Amino acid sequence: MRRYFEFVRAEAGRIDRLTVLMTAVAGIANGLAVATAIHTAEKLQPGSLHFRELLLFVSLMALFVYCKRYSMNESTRMMEGVVRTLRLRILGKLRTTGLLGQEGIDKGIFYSSLTADTSTISTSTVTAVNAVSSSIMLVFILLYIAVMSTKALVISCGIIGLLIFFYLGNEKRISSALVKSSVSENRFMNNLGGLLAGFKELKMNRRKYDDFSREELEGVIDDSAELKTDAGLGLNVTILIAQTFLLIAIGGILFLLPQFDSSDISIIPKLIALLLFASGPIGDFAMAIPAISRAEAAIDNIRALERLIDQGQSRNETICERQPIEPLSWGTIRLDDIHFQFPLREGGRPFSIGPMDLIFHKGEITFIVGGNGSGKSTFLKVLTSLYEPTGGHIRLDDREITPYNRASYRDLFSTIFTDYYLFRRLVGIDTPDGDRIQTLLERMELADKTSIEHGEITNCDLSTGQKKRLALVTSVLEDKPVMIFDEWAADQDPVFRQFFYDVLLPELKAQGKTVIAVTHDDRYFHAADRVYKMEYGRFVAYEEHAGGLGT
Numbered sequence: 001m002r003r004y005f006e007f008v009r010a011e012a013g014r015i016d017r018l019t020v021l022m023t024a025v026a027g028i029a030n031g032l033a034v035a036t037a038i039h040t041a042e043k044l045q046p047g048s049l050h051f052r053e054l055l056l057f058v059s060l061m062a063l064f065v066y067c068k069r070y071s072m073n074e075s076t077r078m079m080e081g082v083v084r085t086l087r088l089r090i091l092g093k094l095r096t097t098g099l100l101g102q103e104g105i106d107k108g109i110f111y112s113s114l115t116a117d118t119s120t121i122s123t124s125t126v127t128a129v130n131a132v133s134s135s136i137m138l139v140f141i142l143l144y145i146a147v148m149s150t151k152a153l154v155i156s157c158g159i160i161g162l163l164i165f166f167y168l169g170n171e172k173r174i175s176s177a178l179v180k181s182s183v184s185e186n187r188f189m190n191n192l193g194g195l196l197a198g199f200k201e202l203k204m205n206r207r208k209y210d211d212f213s214r215e216e217l218e219g220v221i222d223d224s225a226e227l228k229t230d231a232g233l234g235l236n237v238t239i240l241i242a243q244t245f246l247l248i249a250i251g252g253i254l255f256l257l258p259q260f261d262s263s264d265i266s267i268i269p270k271l272i273a274l275l276l277f278a279s280g281p282i283g284d285f286a287m288a289i290p291a292i293s294r295a296e297a298a299i300d301n302i303r304a305l306e307r308l309i310d311q312g313q314s315r316n317e318t319i320c321e322r323q324p325i326e327p328l329s330w331g332t333i334r335l336d337d338i339h340f341q342f343p344l345r346e347g348g349r350p351f352s353i354g355p356m357d358l359i360f361h362k363g364e365i366t367f368i369v370g371g372n373g374s375g376k377s378t379f380l381k382v383l384t385s386l387y388e389p390t391g392g393h394i395r396l397d398d399r400e401i402t403p404y405n406r407a408s409y410r411d412l413f414s415t416i417f418t419d420y421y422l423f424r425r426l427v428g429i430d431t432p433d434g435d436r437i438q439t440l441l442e443r444m445e446l447a448d449k450t451s452i453e454h455g456e457i458t459n460c461d462l463s464t465g466q467k468k469r470l471a472l473v474t475s476v477l478e479d480k481p482v483m484i485f486d487e488w489a490a491d492q493d494p495v496f497r498q499f500f501y502d503v504l505l506p507e508l509k510a511q512g513k514t515v516i517a518v519t520h521d522d523r524y525f526h527a528a529d530r531v532y533k534m535e536y537g538r539f540v541a542y543e544e545h546a547g548g549l550g551t
């Protein structure tokens with residue numbers, strides 16, 4: 001519970017005092033209403049209306065309803081605010097995380113933290129408020145017991161102490177099982193992503209599907225169910241402990257109290273009635289315990305995600321995010337002694353590229369060729385500054401690219417990587433020109449397949465080649481000075497391939513665009529001003545082309 005309230009305090013900035021007061025008043029009003037009822041029951045006369053007591057009882061009830069409603073509503077608002085802030089903060093941190101940092105985090109923890117976990121925290125709010133106001137009411141009931149009999153108070157406190165002892169003993173097991181079940185839930189989310197992404201491959205092969213189902217789905221689901229059951233059984237013990245409190249307390253008062261002091265016997269029915277009134281708040285309290293334990297596990301998972309993102313954050317990326325985008329004038333992009341190395345991972349030497357010295361001239365078409373795994377895509381990510389070089393400099397003419405102008409530098413590029421993502425909306429394009437869109441769609445032979453209306457792509461159910469052509473349409477609409485194509489033509493039929501190399505690229509060049517394309521289509525190398533070849537992360541001389549290796 002402590003972790004839960006610490007989290008709320010830390011995330012909400014402060015806990016509104018009025019809400020705390022209202023919660024306390026609700027508990028007190030509830031307790032006083034109970035006391036009034038018991039007190040009135042003592043002096044009931046047939047046919048008499050105890051108007052004063054009735055008025056007091058109704059007023060206390062009204063006060064309870066008003067205060068409880070206020071505290072529940074304010075707490076719900078506060079907690080939804082906390083969840084909102086949390087989500088925005090995590091997404092904000094993601095903005096200041098480099099591509100490499102983001103790539104290093106499993107997707108599962110993103111999905112479970114930002115959806116299921118935040119929802120667990122939201123739904124815990126009202127139960128937590130109930131627990132607080134109930135515990136205040138219980139304190140109040142204990143005070144009332146104290147007024148009636150000190151010995152009864154000692155017995156009640158003894159029983160409460162014993163139950164707290166059992167609860168704490170049980171809590172460790174529960175929270176460890178809940179944390180483990182969160183990890184298993186993250187794995188499940190990851191594997192679910194794998195199932196959806198690889199559905200066709202799995203459908204094609206029964207053995208593959210069975211294997212994946214057994215290991216990645218059923219295995220994880222079984223683990224998760226086992227851990228959740230373990231936690232659930234522990235939580236049931238806690239609920240039982242809280243619920244049995246009532247019976248133990250009644251038994252204690254009924255059987256123990258007369259052993260200590262027989263003069264207190266007359267108050268026993270009153271004490272038992274008081275305890276019975278407490279059954280509601282005790283029930284609230286019992287139900288709040290599992291809700292808060294689950295919320296604490298959710299908080300731990302969210303914190304784990306934040307730590308992972310924090311590790312992937314870079315100071316330079318943070319600086320870069322804060323800088324405005326400004327137009328940069330340039331004639332060349334120059335790479336001087338550039339190195340890049342992936343972070344060290346267990347079980348192998350990390351791939352690296354460089355050292356490399358290279359120059360790209362404005363308005364030229366450059367092809368990058370090389371075998372699989374030679375580092376072409378990695379190079380494009382370094383060139384576009386998605387990966388920060390581990391050494392060397394990128395320069396626009398003589399101006400060095402630093403975190404202070406990196407955002408403006410990135411803004412020079414539009415990219416279609418091999419694993420590009422087609423957004424359903426033309427994000428970042430304010431006023432798309434309808435006629436231009438129509439012309440482009442017609443030229444790409446997509447006009448009868450899809451359209452773009454009010455910036456939204458109406459149909460994305462296209463073939464692989466068509467989707468890539470649509471990506472090209474969006475790339476052209478972005479209208480950036482440098483266009484990056486990573487094996488764009490690989491999925492195109494011969495007609496479109498020819499259109500791309502012999503018509504589109506010269507047109508883009510005529511418009512002053514700089515094109516840098518990774519390609520294996522040696523038939524069309526004539527379309528390039530320069531061809532650079534990569535081998536094992538380095539550029540080597542490409543003999544067959546007049547441009548050769550530029551520096």
Ligand SMILES: Nc1ncnc2c1ncn2[C@@H]1O[C@H](COP(=O)(O)OP(=O)(O)OP(=O)(O)O)[C@@H](O)[C@H]1O
Pocket residue numbers: 103342343351370371372373374375376377378379418
């Ligand atoms: N995120 C990453 N973390 C660590 N290593 C990576 C990562 N991405 C790629 N690599 C490694 O970098 C090497 C080069 O990959 P890259 O994708 O740049 O090659 P490529 O020349 O584009 O290959 P292809 O022609 O097959 O697309 C590969 O050996 C790969 O294992």
